[in-house]
Amino acid sequence: MEKYNEAGRVLSEMTDNEFVPNEVVYNTLINGYCKMGDMKKALDVREDMLSKGLNPNAVTFNTLIKGFSYTNQMTEAEKLLEEMLSANITINAGSFTPVIHWLCKCSNMDHALRFVNEMLLRNLRPNDSLMTTLVIGLCKQGKHLEAVDFWFRLLEKRFFPNIVTSNALIHGLCESGNIVEAIKILKEMIKRGFCLDRITYNTLISWHCKEARFEEGLQLSEEMVKQGISPDTLTYTSLINGLCKKGKMDDAIMFLERCKVQGLTPDVYTYGVIIEGFCENNEIKKGKDLFNELISKNLEVNSFIYNTLIRAYSANGDITEAVRLFNEMKSKGIQPTSVSYSSIIHGYSNNGYFDDAKRLINEMRDEGLSPNVVCYTALISGYCKMGQMDKVVKILEEMSSYNIHPNKITYTVMIDGYCKLGQTEVAVKLLGEMEQKGVVPDVVTYNALADGFSKEGKIEEAFRLFKDMSRRGVDLDEITYTSLVHGCSLKSAVKEQE
Known part of the structure; x- marks a missing residue:
């Protein structure tokens, strides 16, 4: 500190003795104050520089941007960067980098991308960290095509992205279903001889298998081996998941054994995926047997496995076993999740045990978990099945007090509930409210209302609804047509009786 104060005094003496300091002297002093984090004095020196008829140069600006970045005054750093661009002053990559990182952190991706484009125009290579940060930020905001365009522009400039950046892009694209x-x-990475890794392939294999596209996933795993990359446990888990999604449980077990043979x-x-596969393919007993096998071998089980079984037993109407597993889970020190609670709440509600369901909602809050729309929808579904729509209204009021908004499933369940009671007018109002709040109805929602209209013989309303479905691009399915036929038959029968 003393050193730069002394330098400041020397600067004053030079001025007093009519010696004009040059840019190097001023920039050295500005750099010193920036390193100390004293940006006020750094700016004072710049003002003094201007008063002497000296224009700050690229070194001045780059130093100040670095100083503002160091002191986390990023708005000021961005202003200086804009000033440099307007004045067409030479900017180095080090001045762009902290500002772009900050903009990405603030989710201001449009500004970040604009500055990156300025970098590329000046043939400045963004560093690896900046490339990855930008790609992740763009993907998080759904700007996947911009991320792809950025990646290819890097290739055009021969600023080859590293594997981390490329994997981040592939992951973002897979997450969005692109x-x-x-x-x-x-393919571009292979064509250009990029050094691929296991993460690249596992990301793609995992996506294909989650979408029940096992064959494509398997093909990628074979290509992976050709590239000299050995599949790992995650690769096999993804492939097993793909087989489970297609209901090929025997093949899934075969792949499990193959995984072991490979020394993995x-x-x-891996076991959780198989247990889930058994449960989703109506083979809960086999899933439970595998679970018991894990327990007998003292293998660790987690909330994912417990939740899978709890959900399966609840959906199957065996609330007793679901609750037993829920309590066992807690006794082993495994913290129940929102999924655990919502599954039990669904089971209780479906069986008419509403007091128990509401008790669990309160218990969730005591445990520091926030009951979500899924939990409340499970409770609403139970009341709708019992025709207790007055209770549904109270649940909606409670949801509103906690700022929890009904989703598409909530609205669909309520519309179905009112239609089953012959109150299609209320159901129509709910559909309107749903659309007004930006919740998009699907074919299940429309079918619930169509069924209500048909059972009441309101064929004109049903036809208007079908036209509305077509206008909105919702495809009519077998249930839609069945409701229409049923309604027409009912109306015809009524006319004959008359």
């Missing part, structure tokens, strides 16, 4: 672009990136150790998620 698999065509993800495969396009993979299946983990708790």
